Amino acid sequence: MIIDGKSVAAKIEEEIKKDVEELKKKGVEVTIAPVLVGSDPGAKVYYKAKQKQAERLGIRFKGVELPDDTTEAQLIKVLEDLGKDPGVHGIFIELPLPKQIDLQRVAEAIPPEKDIDCLNPKNLGKLIAGGAVGATFSELRTRLDFMLPTTPQAVMELILAYQIPLMGKEVVVVGRGAVGLPLAVLFLREGCSPVTVVRGASPTLGEITRRADILCACVGRAKLIKGDMIKKGAYVLDVGINPTPEGGIVGDVDFESAKEVAEGITPVPGGVGPVTTALIFAHTVQAAKYLSR
Ligand SMILES: NC(=O)c1ccc[n+]([C@@H]2O[C@H](COP(=O)([O-])OP(=O)(O)OC[C@H]3O[C@@H](n4cnc5c(N)ncnc54)[C@H](OP(=O)(O)O)[C@@H]3O)[C@@H](O)[C@H]2O)c1
Known part of the structure; x- marks a missing residue:
């Protein structure tokens, strides 16, 4: 199954357009x-x-x-x-x-x-404040006074939209950067266990990624993750954006080999990217609602 970011983004954009009209009336x-x-x-x-x-x-x-x-x-x-x-x-x-x-x-x-885009450290702190008891991802995404970082939220929105089961599932996040770290926190908040964050350069990368029921690649290294590093039936969410010499982009996952083993996979382009962009505008609308309440 292809996890289609464009269709999820289109739904978010429909909501944005409605909200923009409503706010205009006010x-x-x-x-x-x-x-x-x-x-x-x-x-x-x-x-x-x-x-x-x-x-x-x-x-x-x-x-x-x-x-x-x-x-x-x-x-x-x-x-x-x-x-x-x-x-x-x-x-x-x-x-x-x-x-x-x-x-x-x-x-x-x-x-x-x-x-x-949750860049201010005050907002980033809210991601971990209170731990899992503070709020689940599902609760945080509906709070009017706080906006999650868009790319980690985009991954979670795709998971929600495709009803990918999370309870009791093993998650591996490859990459400890601006996307990987908060994304791991959101999975923990949502009840996943264990959630492993592994560096892209880890010598045991394949061993660790093969454990994942849900595998997220957030490193920025083209086609780092091949099909033989993925467990059969896993869901693969590819955050990476890597420019190609031909002027296109590829992800951190080798899509062709990965799609043979994965139950669901996001393409690059057309996966996490369009949802991230849609959320930037959804958050702008949210901020407008909050500021004009
Ligand atoms: N699809 C989208 O909408 C979207 C949005 C944002 C970003 N992206 C893409 O996602 C990928 C990851 O983005 P990112 O913003 O998370 O990148 P980042 O913060 O630069 O982190 C990416 C990797 O850089 C390495 N790194 C080097 N020095 C580091 C340090 N001091 N601290 C932490 N990590 C360090 C780490 O790899 P090692 O652990 O292996 O050293 C880390 O996993 C990139 O390809 C980016 O283009 C996509």
């Missing part, structure tokens, strides 16, 4: 403010794509473009100004940032209630 023009710093080609592509998608969804795009030599202090000032602007609901920082800027330091300048 005089609220939902506004997203992505901030692009420098000239990284990947960051520019995502920024431009957001502009188009915002137009399609009826969301106002108030993007900010800053030069390569922007300082941390300058970026913090821009984020603070957007934070104070009552006409802005969602603030997003395009990645990667130029080397002189530390994401952790600048992210603190995004007000938590406008932080649509």
